[in-house]
Structures are given as C-alpha cells and as structure tokens.
Amino acid sequence: MTPLPPFPAPELNRLTDRQTARIRLYCVPPSGTGSEFFLPWVAAFSELFDLVAVDLPGRGTRTGEPSITDIGWAATGIAEAVAADLRHRPPADGFYAVFGHSFGALLAFEATHRLRSASRTEPDLLALSAVPPPGRDGLDDHIARNLGAGIAAITEIMGWEAPADDALARTVYTPFLADAVALLHHTRREWPPLRARLSVFGGLDDPMVDPGTLHEWGACTTADARVHHFPGGHHYLRTQVAEVVGQLTDDLLTAYRSPAAG
Template identity: 40%
Template sequence: MPAAATAVPERVVLAARPQASLRLYAVPPAGAGPDCYLRWVPLLPPWIELCSVALPGRGTRAGEPSLTDPAYLSARLAAVLDDWTDPRPFAVFGHSAGALLAYEATRHLRRTHGRPPALLAVSSLSAPHLDAYTADLPPRLTAGLAGLRELVGPIPEQLLADARLMAAACTPLLADLLLLLHYRHHPEPPLPVPLALYGGELDPVTGLRPLQAWNDLVTTPASAQLFPGGHSYLHTATKELVGHLTDVLGTVINRPVATA
C-alpha cells in the first residue's frame, strides 16, 4: 500500500507523569508539530500529563506524505486518544485545524463506542457545520503573504529569503488547509461532552460568532474565552490559556485547580 495510506498519527508524551490522573492531548494547529506545545509543560500541574500527536508530513515527520483526508485522519487519531492500555481519563485540545481533528475524533469515538474525552476544547476555528472553510480559506490562499500572515502570524525574514526553507514550512501548512477544504460536515446528534471554547480577540480568521456556534454541536454549551492576540494567540497568551484550561479540567474531573 502507498505510504500515505498506512501512515497514522503517533502519540508524543511531552512530559511523562505516570502518577498524573489525567492525560491532556493537545492537537497541533495547521502545519505544526507537537513541539509547539512544549511551553505548556511547566505551566501544567502534576496531575495533568501533557501529550500531543505527531502527524505525517509535519514536524519530525516532514519527510512523510501528508494526510489530507479528514475522515481517515480523525479516525486514526481517535485510536490514539482512547488507549486501552491506559485507564486514566483524557481530554483533548485542538487549535485551528487541530480543533477539527479533535472534534471529529471525538465523534468517531462515539460511533465506535469508545471512551469519550472528559473535555473537548477547541480554539480559533469556526464551527464545522457552518461550512465556512471553503468560503474563508481560498481568499487567504490567493492573498499571498498577507493571507499567510493572517493564518500563522509574523514570518521571519530569513524564512522569506530562502525559497527552500519557505517551501519546507509551507508544505505541511498547505496540506492542513487542504484537509479543511476537503471537509464536509455530516449532521449527528450533539455530543454529550463538556466543551471549552478559546480564541483571540483580534483573530481575522475566526470571529466570536462562528466560534460560539460550536455550542450547536454539544449538549452543554460553553462561553467563549478570548485572549489578547490574533489567530496565533496560542503563542502570545500561553500562560493565560493554560491557566484557564487547567481550571476547566479541574472542574470536569473534580480536581484542585492550582497550577504548578
């Protein structure tokens, strides 16, 4: 079989804490690898073990073909999240394209009678049933560097000056944007899973209303928590985001909420 047909996400434990009572899976945003969440490690309390996923074509797996089929990738991600060898509860956070994968993996777990996450946290992505991706992404893809900066934030000059480096950085990003463009939402009953909503106050890609529309897809709605910054606020408001997420996780599993 072709390599792309057999490639699967791989679990990456960013900070091994075998005594932790909860695993938190942080799914990377478009074009990124697990290392984008390394700054979270010292901000999380000992009762949370931070994990991520390495996807083909991204990060250390950049030499592999990227996967752009959202149904295939989310199903394989679901198998990583619901690890039958680990009975601890788990939660999943996804930023940008990672939010769609986190949501669809959770829906796949319900269809296959797997364990649901203790919390589904989505960040900086319009709710998938709005069909906004095919309307919003093409204009940015044709807007050149200006459109790219809206998606990923500032681009280092040394990257812009080297065509090969730029191609290496853009290839996984374009693959994930293609994944979003391939996506078609199929209605299902709302998920009976606690939800957390996050975004940037100045996000040009995902406004407050399309972010709040995620509440249509769950049985228990949540208020959107916005932080200073744009679409990539994840990198500038890290401490505030992790602190709020820790509090929410402490609530859903009845744990103390003080951060380390």
C-alpha cells in the same frame, strides 16, 4: 496482497510521563506544526496533568513523510491512536480531555466523534480554540477566499514570519498547503451532540473566526459549554500560554470534580 494505506498514520508523543497524573490531555496542533507546538505548555501545567500531543506526518519530527490531505483519514487515525493509548495506558482516574487549536481544533472535534462511534468513549472535556462553530463559514472558506493572494496571505494565516530561505520555506509551507487541500476537500457533517463538556477559546481580533459566534458551539453538546475570549488574533495563544493554560486548567479541574452526566 493488502493495499498500502494512502497516508502514514498519526502518532502520539508523550510530552510528559506523569504516571500518577489525574488528568490526561491529548493536544492536536494547528496547521503545519507538530507536537513541538505544545512544548511551552509542559512547564505551565502542574503534576496533576499528563500531556500527550499528536504528531501528523510531514511536519515537526516527521518532516519528509507524505502529509495527510484528507481530514476524515487524519481524524480517524487520531481517534484510533487515542483509543489505543487509553487501552494500553489508561489514565489514573479514567479522566481525559482533548484540546485542538485552529485546524487542530477541527481535527479534535472530528476525532472525538469518531472516538464515540468507533470506541464508545468520549473525553470528559473537549477544548476547541480558534475554530468557527458548525453552520458558520469555516476555515475552508477563509482559505478559499485568500488563495489568490498568494504566499503573503498564507504567512498571515499561519501567524509566522516568512522563511528566510527556500529550503526552510519548503519545510514550513508544504504541510500547511497539504492542510489547505484537506480543508478545501472536506465535506462537513452534521454530528449528534456530544456528552462531553466543551471549552471554547478564541481571539477577540481573529479575522478568521467571529468571536461573537463562539457561543454557538454550545449546541454541539448536551453538557455545559464555556466560552473564553483573549486579546489577539487567530494565533493569540502563541503569546498567552500562561493565560490560556490557566483558564484550561480551571475548566479541566471543574470537569474532573463534577463529571458531566453520561
């Protein structure tokens, strides 16, 4: 008998269905959220872009499923889902990119390396937001330092208002706590540099990620890396969708017009 997998698999949700789009962007949401996090992006991106978001179990439309508490499992599942999507529905020009915010950025980074090792493909651009570079205190360190502060600290980290009732609190906090467990169990690996271009985004007042260290992500690729700072804290992009999408669009079009050397 084949053993059951320990967790449900990540899935992809097509936020747009632009079959003639020149650029496909796979988006990995932050902790505790599903693909709905990126719905405000749909109207902000032009018809040149096809948006596909990751849905992890336990959140969004998948509330009620067991949450994944292993980053390696989640990243592998995301890589497999993206690889299958690229095979079954290849982008018009073969160009694709991956974006992740916070916990989602860590998953995007790990998934990209698994795409390279297992499927021999890398995105043309990897965009990472609100995540410390390797060699610096990670999101796991911040979680560990603030566990004793309780639910108020968790609410601050998430960047949300405290839920008004117990049922909503369970829905909101359960996937976040699963992500916290995943972070605390995570063993960081040293990966060889990618060939993909990097775009790195961060808030100037982020208490979890020192904006002055974001340039260190440049060591993670043999291509170029752009760093962009925005006003605000860890969840700066919630209130600056147009600004972030505008900058990301510029980076994507630059990479599309001038591909990094393979």
